[in-house]
Each structure stands twice: as C-alpha cells, then as structure tokens.
Amino acid sequence: MNGRKELKTFMRNAISVAEATRLVLDRVRVMPTEEVPLMQSIGRTLAVELVAPQPMPHFRRSGMDGFAVMAADTKQASIGSPVSLHIVDNVPAGQVSTMTLQPGQCIRIMTGAAVPEGADAVIKYEMTAEESGPDGTELCKVKGVVAIGENVSPIGVEITEKETVLCSGVQIGAGEIALLAMFGIHTVQVYKQPRVAILATGAELLRVEDALAPGRVRNSNSYMLAAAITAFGGIPVVMDQVPDDAVIAKQMIRKAILEHDVVVTTGGVSVGDHDILYDVTQEWDGDLVFNKVMMRPGSPTTFGMWHGKLIFALSGNPAACYVGCRLFLRPALRGMMVADLIPEPRIMATLTVNYAKSDRFTRFICGRMSEQAGKLTAAPVGYDMSSVTVSLRDANCLICLPGSPNGYQEGALVEIIPLKGICE
Numbered sequence: 001m002n003g004r005k006e007l008k009t010f011m012r013n014a015i016s017v018a019e020a021t022r023l024v025l026d027r028v029r030v031m032p033t034e035e036v037p038l039m040q041s042i043g044r045t046l047a048v049e050l051v052a053p054q055p056m057p058h059f060r061r062s063g064m065d066g067f068a069v070m071a072a073d074t075k076q077a078s079i080g081s082p083v084s085l086h087i088v089d090n091v092p093a094g095q096v097s098t099m100t101l102q103p104g105q106c107i108r109i110m111t112g113a114a115v116p117e118g119a120d121a122v123i124k125y126e127m128t129a130e131e132s133g134p135d136g137t138e139l140c141k142v143k144g145v146v147a148i149g150e151n152v153s154p155i156g157v158e159i160t161e162k163e164t165v166l167c168s169g170v171q172i173g174a175g176e177i178a179l180l181a182m183f184g185i186h187t188v189q190v191y192k193q194p195r196v197a198i199l200a201t202g203a204e205l206l207r208v209e210d211a212l213a214p215g216r217v218r219n220s221n222s223y224m225l226a227a228a229i230t231a232f233g234g235i236p237v238v239m240d241q242v243p244d245d246a247v248i249a250k251q252m253i254r255k256a257i258l259e260h261d262v263v264v265t266t267g268g269v270s271v272g273d274h275d276i277l278y279d280v281t282q283e284w285d286g287d288l289v290f291n292k293v294m295m296r297p298g299s300p301t302t303f304g305m306w307h308g309k310l311i312f313a314l315s316g317n318p319a320a321c322y323v324g325c326r327l328f329l330r331p332a333l334r335g336m337m338v339a340d341l342i343p344e345p346r347i348m349a350t351l352t353v354n355y356a357k358s359d360r361f362t363r364f365i366c367g368r369m370s371e372q373a374g375k376l377t378a379a380p381v382g383y384d385m386s387s388v389t390v391s392l393r394d395a396n397c398l399i400c401l402p403g404s405p406n407g408y409q410e411g412a413l414v415e416i417i418p419l420k421g422i423c424e
C-alpha cells in the first residue's frame with residue numbers, strides 16, 4: 001500500500017501556477033456562436049463587431065429646454081437690454097419643425113428635440129422671458145448672448161456613421177446593451193456558454209437531500225462549483241455523484257464528456273487509497289496535461305483532455321476545490337467565450353498581519369480586503385485550512401503568497417484576487 005502511495009506522489013511533476021494556466025489556455029477552443037434576444041445578451045460575449053449604421057445623434061439635438069435662435073440675433077442682448085425675437089413655432093422632443101428660422105425669429109424647443117433649419121444655437125429658458133407683442137404675436141426677450149453651436153449636439157458628435165461601436169469579444173453590460181438598443185439590434189450574436197458537467201467523487205458523500213450519517217458529509221462542492229461556473233459565465237450541470245470505483249467513474253466521466261463542453265470533477269485526485277480520479281487518468285486514452293501544481297491548497301489539481309474536451313479534476317477539500325476552479329476553470333471558460341479581452345489587472349494589497357508559514361509552493365489564502373485611508377489592505381479569514389468551507393463565505397479575495405522560506409511580514413505588499421461579484 002505504501003509503495004502505491006509513493007508511486008502516486010513521486011510520479012507527479014509539479015509545475016508553477018503560471019505554467020499550468022498557460023497549458024490550460026493553450027488547449028482552449030472558442031465556442032460556436034448563437035443569436036439571442038437582446039435581453040438574453042446581458043453578461044454574454046458579443047461575437048460580432050457593431051458598426052454604427054447611422055451617426056448618433058442622427059439629427060441636431062437640443063441639449064436644453066429653451067429657444068432655438070440664430071446666435072447672431074443675440075449679439076447685443078443683455079439683462080439690461082434684452083433682444084426681442086418672434087416665437088414662430090414650438091418643437092417638443094420627438095417632433096420636427098417644418099419651418100426654417102429667419103433672422104429676428106426663434107422657436108420654442110425642448111431638450112432632445114431636433115433643432116430647426118436656420119437655427120444655430122439654443123438659449124435656455126432661464127435666460128429668456130416671454131411676452132405678448134402689440135399685434136398679439138408672442139415674443140421672447142433674450143437676456144444674454146449665445147454662441148454658435150451652444151446647447152446644440154451636432155450630428156454624429158457621439159458616434160459617427162460606420163464607426164466601430166462595439167468590438168467582438170466585449171462582455172455585454174449596461175453601456176454595451178444601451179448601444180445595441182440604440183442602434184435597434186434586437187437579436188444579438190454571442191458566443192455560446194460552455195456547458196460544464198460537475199461530478200463529485202467520494203464514498204463519504206451524501207446528497208443534499210440525504211439525512212446526515214456518521215462519518216458522512218453532504219456534497220457541497222458540486223453546488224459551490226455550480227455557483228462559480230455561473231459567475232464565470234458558464235452553464236453548470238450537476239451530475240450524479242460518482243462512486244469510488246474507477247471503472248464506473250471512467251464510464252460516467254466519459255458520458256459527461258460526450259454530452260458537455262467541459263467536465264469538472266471534485267475529490268479523489270490526491271494520494272489516498274480511494275483516489276480514483278488519479279487511477280482514471282492513468283488508464284484512459286486521454287491526454288494528461290498536469291497533475292501537480294506548485295500551489296496550496298490544491299497541489300494535486302489535475303487537468304487533461306479527453307475526446308477533445310477539457311477535464312479538470314479538482315481536489316475535494318472545499319477551499320482547494322474553489323482555488324482550482326478560480327485559477328484554472330475560470331480562464332478556460334472565459335477563453336471559450338472570448339471574454340476578458342483585457343487581461344485581469346494585478347491588484348496589490350498590504351498584509352495587515354504576519355503570515356509565518358514557510359512554503360515552497362504559492363499559497364492562495366481566503367482573505368478579506370478592505371480599504372483603509374486610500375490603501376488596499378488584506379488579511380486571512382478564519383482557519384487557514386483547505387477543509388474549511390466557511391472561510392469561502394467570509395472571503396472577498398484570495399491572497400496569493402508565492403513560496404517563501406520565512407513567510408510574510410505585516411506590511412508586505414502582496415497580490416490579491418478579488419472575489420464576490422467584484423471579479424468572480
């Protein structure tokens with residue numbers, strides 16, 4: 001038995017997190033595209049370029065409630081000596097005046113309305129007063145000077161015709177969907193979301209519906225992974241739990257691979273007697289890319305390709321499972337959807353406590369970041385143990401501590417990976 005354990009440990013070639021990430025990304029294939037209704041495009045990745053079919057605004061737009069005028073008519077105007085102009089029309093937003101403004105005239109206009117022909121400025125209401133002329137005409141007394149172009153948005157000032165408005169690969173958020181809507185794009189070409197099969201292994205696992213039993217734990221990792229995959233933009237599919245039997249496990253994984261885009265397993269990748277995922281990867285006809293990463297928790301994190309699909313075999317320990325999926329599954333899924341055109345920025349924070357543990361491997365610790373006097377700080381939360389699920393609830397970042405013989409001192413500047421809606 002010892003001999004077998006040693007073999008499992010020593011046959012593994014530990015690679016760095018950066019190298020492992022590169023090996024994953026090298027194997028990522030972009031998903032096909034699909035057309036979805038505008039509302040369903042939120043959060044998805046645009047798969048085409050949006051070129052402006054017309055300029056925006058597409059008419060000269062008033063930026064104020066007031067009067068459309070010829071700027072030259074206001075040249076002599078002041079509070080003490082207003083200039084009177086004849087009000088000849090009224091344009092609410094959405095309407096267009098049929099008149100062409102002549103010198104000495106003005107047209108009442110609302111914000112967002114089309115500035116009439118002949119007018120070259122809009123003077124806001126606050127700088128005017130209305131009165132009736134002697135012949136019953138309506139007059140506007142202009143109490144100040146307006147410059148040509150004042151309060152008028154010219155055609156195309158925001159977007160010119162044929163300009164690239166959205167690049168393929170952008171994630172559709174508030175600003176992007178507003179532009180799609182503005183240009184009348186009601187169905188959108190987006191990358192398909194990868195469907196990710198989640199398989200939990202471990203004879204100790206109960207289903208969520210099951211009553212607790214001595215020595216048994218409920219399968220919580222599948223749901224943790226489902227939430228993370230949803231946050232990354234994928235579609236999680238929680239499969240039946242896998243029994244501790246390498247033959248059945250292999251069959252179940254094979255079936256999952258054929259029916260999904262990606263497979264993620266949890267548990268059974270380390271050196272225990274029942275770590276069947278390891279056995280599966282030793283006996284399959286797939287490509288085992290790595291099975292040890294220089295990181296903690298989750299050093300036995302395993303990745304391979306089988307039937308052309310990516311398979312991630314993550315540790316069963318909850319924190320290790322999460323770290324593995326955050327570090328490797330996330331970029332893979334994002335890459336499949338061509339999301340993240342801009343690489344994630346490196347975010348640095350100051351450690352507020354000593355972290356004494358020495359290590360050869362990089363540690364990823366559940367942490368809490370906060371802002372103190374304009375400075376980002378971070379400290380570990382809870383017990384620093386990979387078996388502790390509750391730390392994930394409390395963490396809003398992972399603190400990354402590259403291997404160091406002496407640990408880290410309070411005040412050290414360290415990299416963090418924000419979590420929880422900020423950058424899941």
Ligand code: AMP
Pocket residue numbers: 200201202204205217218219220221222266267268269270272315316317318387
């Ligand atoms: P393993 O990676 O299979 O050696 O499991 C390591 C630890 O994680 C053990 O304490 C398992 O009981 C626990 N564990 C494994 N899989 C799960 C799961 N799906 N949900 C919750 N805990 C798990």
Ligand code: MG
Pocket residue numbers: 201202203267268272274275316
């Ligand atoms: Mg196990």
